[in-house]
Amino acid sequence: MSYRDVATKPVLAWATVAIGARMPVAMAPLALVFLTRERPGGYTLGAILAAVYVIGEIAGAPLLGMRMRAAKARPQLAAGLTVGALGFAALGALPDAHPLVLGAAAFLAGAAPAAVPGGLRALLTSLVPERAVAQALSAESVLTFSVWAVSPAAVTGLALGVAPQLPLVLAAVLMALSVAGLWLLPVGWKSDEDDRGGESMLRIMVRAWPIYVTGAASLSLLALAELVLPALLEQRGIAVGWAGPLLAGLAIGSAVGSLVYGLRTWPGQLRTQSMVLMFAVSACIAVVAVLPTTGLLATGLVMAGLLQAGAMLTRNLSLREVLPPSALAAGYSVMYAAVGAGYAASGSLAGALLSVVAPSTAILAGVGLTLVLTVVGVLGEVRPAASAGGHTTDGVPERAPVCGGGDT
Numbered sequence: 001m002s003y004r005d006v007a008t009k010p011v012l013a014w015a016t017v018a019i020g021a022r023m024p025v026a027m028a029p030l031a032l033v034f035l036t037r038e039r040p041g042g043y044t045l046g047a048i049l050a051a052v053y054v055i056g057e058i059a060g061a062p063l064l065g066m067r068m069r070a071a072k073a074r075p076q077l078a079a080g081l082t083v084g085a086l087g088f089a090a091l092g093a094l095p096d097a098h099p100l101v102l103g104a105a106a107f108l109a110g111a112a113p114a115a116v117p118g119g120l121r122a123l124l125t126s127l128v129p130e131r132a133v134a135q136a137l138s139a140e141s142v143l144t145f146s147v148w149a150v151s152p153a154a155v156t157g158l159a160l161g162v163a164p165q166l167p168l169v170l171a172a173v174l175m176a177l178s179v180a181g182l183w184l185l186p187v188g189w190k191s192d193e194d195d196r197g198g199e200s201m202l203r204i205m206v207r208a209w210p211i212y213v214t215g216a217a218s219l220s221l222l223a224l225a226e227l228v229l230p231a232l233l234e235q236r237g238i239a240v241g242w243a244g245p246l247l248a249g250l251a252i253g254s255a256v257g258s259l260v261y262g263l264r265t266w267p268g269q270l271r272t273q274s275m276v277l278m279f280a281v282s283a284c285i286a287v288v289a290v291l292p293t294t295g296l297l298a299t300g301l302v303m304a305g306l307l308q309a310g311a312m313l314t315r316n317l318s319l320r321e322v323l324p325p326s327a328l329a330a331g332y333s334v335m336y337a338a339v340g341a342g343y344a345a346s347g348s349l350a351g352a353l354l355s356v357v358a359p360s361t362a363i364l365a366g367v368g369l370t371l372v373l374t375v376v377g378v379l380g381e382v383r384p385a386a387s388a389g390g391h392t393t394d395g396v397p398e399r400a401p402v403c404g405g406g407d408t
Contacts, residue, residue, distance in 0.1 A: 001070065003365070005135065005263065006135050006139050008128075011127055011139075012124065012133035013181070015143055017184070018140070018178075019143065019147060019178075020175060020178030021081060021116050022143075022144060023150075023151055024109075024171030024172070024174050027151045027154065027155050028088075028168075028171065029053060029153075030155045031063035032106060033092070034167065034230065035091065036045070036102070039096075040127065045102075045249065046330065049106045054344060056110025056112075056284035057115065059113030060110065061117075062333055063115075064112075064114060064115035065108050065329060065331075065333020066201045066202065066333070068115055068329045068333070070188050070325070071187075071190075073119050073122070073188040073189070073190060073329065074186075075324045077119050080113040080114070081112075081175050081178055082112075084108070084110075084113035086167050087105050087106070087108035087110075088109045088171040089168075089169070090105040091105045092171075098134045100197075107345075113175065114337070115329070116332070117336050118331070118332030118333030118334075119142060119332075121316070121328075121332045123188070124137075133317070133320065134317060136232035137316050138171040138258045138259060139259075139262065141313060145251050145305075145309070146360040147386070148251055149248055149252065153213070173395065178271075201327060204327045204329060204331075205331065208322045208323060208331060210377040210379075210380030210381040212338035212377075213380065214275075214374055215288045215313060215315040215342070216309045216341055216373060217373035218278060218337045219312075219343045219346075220340065220342040220343060220346030220366065220369065221308060221366075223346040223350070224285055224346055226247060226250075228350050228354065228359050228362055228363050228366075229246060229298040229361075230330060231354055235384060240298075242294055243350070246297060246298055249298050249301055249305070250301040252302070253304065253305025255309070256306060257306035257308065257309030258310075261309060261313050262313075270314045270321065271314075272309070272316060274314040275374065276312035277307050277314065278371075279371070279374070281304050281308045281311060284303045284307065286367045289364050312339075315335065316332070319335065346366050349367075350366050
C-alpha cells in the first residue's frame with residue numbers, strides 16, 4: 001500500500017483549505033491566554049476564555065454536524081468558517097473589551113466552525129478511491145499533528161514579539177482565506193439520504209456511542225501528557241523549559257505514527273486494533289509518570305504519540321463501517337465533540353488531583369480513567385455485534401450498532 005492515490009491536485013487543494021481552517025483552532029487556547037495576560041487577573045481570564053472556546057466547540061460540533069447535508073455541504077462549511085473568522089476578528093480587534101464580550105466572541109469562534117473538521121474529513125474521503133481511504137485519513141492526521149506542533153511556537157512568537165492580539169488576527173485571516181479555498185473543492189460528496197433506512201440522524205449517532213467513548217479515552221491521554229507534564233518535570237527536578245520540546249516530540253511521534261499506519265493493512269478487526277493500541281498508549285503514559293530522566297521521558301512520550309495516532313485512526317475508520325455515508329460528516333463531528341470532552345474531563349480530573357497528590361499519582365489516576373473508558377467502549381462494540389444478526393425494527397433490517405468490521 002502507498003500514498004500514491006492521495007497525492008493528487010484535489011487533495012492538495014483540500015490540504016490548503018484544511019490548514020487555513022485548523023490552524024486557528026490549534027492557536028486559539030494559547031492565544032486567548034496571551035491576549036489577556038497583561039490585564040488584572042489576566043491568566044485566570046485567559047483560561048476561562050479558552051474553556052469557553054472549547055465549550056463552544058463541544059456544543060457546536062454535534063449540533064451543526066447533524067444538520068450538514070452531503071450533496072451541498074459547501075454553503076454550510078463556508079457559513080461556519082465565516083462566522084468563526086468574525087469571532088476571531090472580534091477578539092483581535094477588542095482586546096480590552098468587557099470579559100462578557102470576549103467570552104461571547106470566544107464561544108462564537110469555537111462553535112460556528114466546529115462542524116467543519118467533520119465536513120472536511122468526509123469531503124477528503126470522497127476525493128480518493130475507496131481503497132485509499134485509510135491512507136487519506138492517515139495523511140489528514142499527519143497534517144493535523146503538524147499544525148498542532150507548529151501553532152504554539154507561532155502564537156508565542158507573535159504575541160510576545162509583536163502584539164498580544166496578533167495571533168487572533170492571524171487566525172481570523174487564515175479562516176477567512178479557507179472560505180475562499182472551498183471553491184477549489186467540490187460542493188459536497190455523493191450520498192443517498194435514503195441510506196438511513198428511515199432512522200433519524202440522532203438515533204444513528206447514538207448507535208455509535210462505543211466508538212465515541214473510546215475516542216474520548218484516546219485524547220484524554222494527551223490531556224494528561226500536556227497538562228501535567230510541567231508539574232511532573234518539577235517533581236523530577238527537571239527544568240520546566242523541557243516541556244515544550246517533550247510535547248513537540250509527542251506531536252512528531254503522532255505524525256509519524258499516522259504516516260506508518262497508512263502504509264499497510266494491519267491484522268485484526270478495527271475494534272481489536274483500537275483496544276490493543278489504547279492499552280499500549282496507557283502503558284506508555286503510566287511509565288512516563290515514573291521515569292526519572294529527560295531522555296526516558298522523551299522516549300516514552302514519542303512512543304505514546306506513535307501508538308495514539310493509530311488508535312484515533314481506527315476510531316475514524318470504524319465510523320465508516322457503522323454509519324451510512326449520509327451520516328459520516330455528522331459522525332465525525334460528534335467524534336470531534338467527544339474527544340474534546342474527553343480532553344476536558346481528563347484535564348479537569350488531573351487539575352483537581354494536583355492539589356492533593358503528586359503529579360505522577362495524578363497521571364496514574366488519569367490512566368485508570370482512560371482504561372475504564374476503553375473497556376466500556378470495547379464492551380459496547382462487542383456485545384451489540386454479537387447479538388445484532390437478523391434483528392429488525394418496524395420491519396426494517398437493523399444494522400449492528402457497532403459491527404467491528406474487518407481489516408482496514
